[in-house]
Amino acid sequence: MSNTRKLSRRSLLTTSAGVAASAMTATAMAVVTPANPEGPYYPKQPQIDKDTDLTLIEGHTEHAQGTTIRVTGQVLDENGDPVEGALVDVWQANTYGRYHHEDDPNPAPRDPNFQGWGMVKTDANGRYSFTTIKPGAYPVKENWVRPPHIHFKVSRRGYHEITTQMYFAGESLNESDALLSSVAKDNRDLLVVDFQPVDGLPSGDFPIVLAKVV
Numbered sequence: 001m002s003n004t005r006k007l008s009r010r011s012l013l014t015t016s017a018g019v020a021a022s023a024m025t026a027t028a029m030a031v032v033t034p035a036n037p038e039g040p041y042y043p044k045q046p047q048i049d050k051d052t053d054l055t056l057i058e059g060h061t062e063h064a065q066g067t068t069i070r071v072t073g074q075v076l077d078e079n080g081d082p083v084e085g086a087l088v089d090v091w092q093a094n095t096y097g098r099y100h101h102e103d104d105p106n107p108a109p110r111d112p113n114f115q116g117w118g119m120v121k122t123d124a125n126g127r128y129s130f131t132t133i134k135p136g137a138y139p140v141k142e143n144w145v146r147p148p149h150i151h152f153k154v155s156r157r158g159y160h161e162i163t164t165q166m167y168f169a170g171e172s173l174n175e176s177d178a179l180l181s182s183v184a185k186d187n188r189d190l191l192v193v194d195f196q197p198v199d200g201l202p203s204g205d206f207p208i209v210l211a212k213v214v
Contacts, residue, residue, distance in 0.1 A: 029078045030209045034183045034190060036165040039151060041099040043091060043117045052130035054115040064114035066095025066133035069195060071166070073206040075126045075154060082126025083210055086156035090130060091117040092149070097138030106138050137173055147173035152208070159210040166206050169194040
């Protein structure tokens with residue numbers, strides 16, 4: 001951005017009350033959410049239940065193991081306007097760090113009650129929300145253990161699709177993670193979310209900014 005002032009950290013993007021975006025001006029544009037790799041465990045097999053509660057699979061009576069959390073956010077364009085009808089596609093490992101994916105070699109336990117993958121479209125205000133569990137860390141190779149993270153793929157006709165990952169604040173593994181470190185240092189905070197209790201449930205806000213196709 002040449003003459004465009006880059007907003008510091010998440011000041012523009014913290015949209016818990018949904019009012020930050022309205023403060024946009026022509027000289028202050030939102031930073032497009034940094035990309036982060038899709039990874040090898042995007043689901044290959046279809047599943048019936050892809051709703052916004054990943055802790056309970058349709059037809060099951062037991063909930064997923066682990067700490068239940070709520071993730072909310074707002075999808076915006078670079079001008080700070082909400083993007084209605086964007087598809088927010090999320091997938092992640094279970095509490096033990098294992099994906100519900102046939103190619104995952106991790107010997108950690110499976111959780112037959114964890115959905116692992118969900119989809120939601122943003123509402124008229126660009127908002128989305130889903131309930132899940134905090135994923136576990138898992139080893140990739142010697143001297144590299146991935147920190148807890150959730151994968152996102154966000155798309156809407158007329159905008160460039162974004163594939164990225166959301167990380168959890170306060171995780172020591174964040175500092176040594178090769179994929180988080182691949183993001184420009186000034187933008188890493190845009191992918192790291194601080195979870196705080198809301199109505200007794202750890203909750204975090206992850207705003208996402210898409211670039212329009214021009």
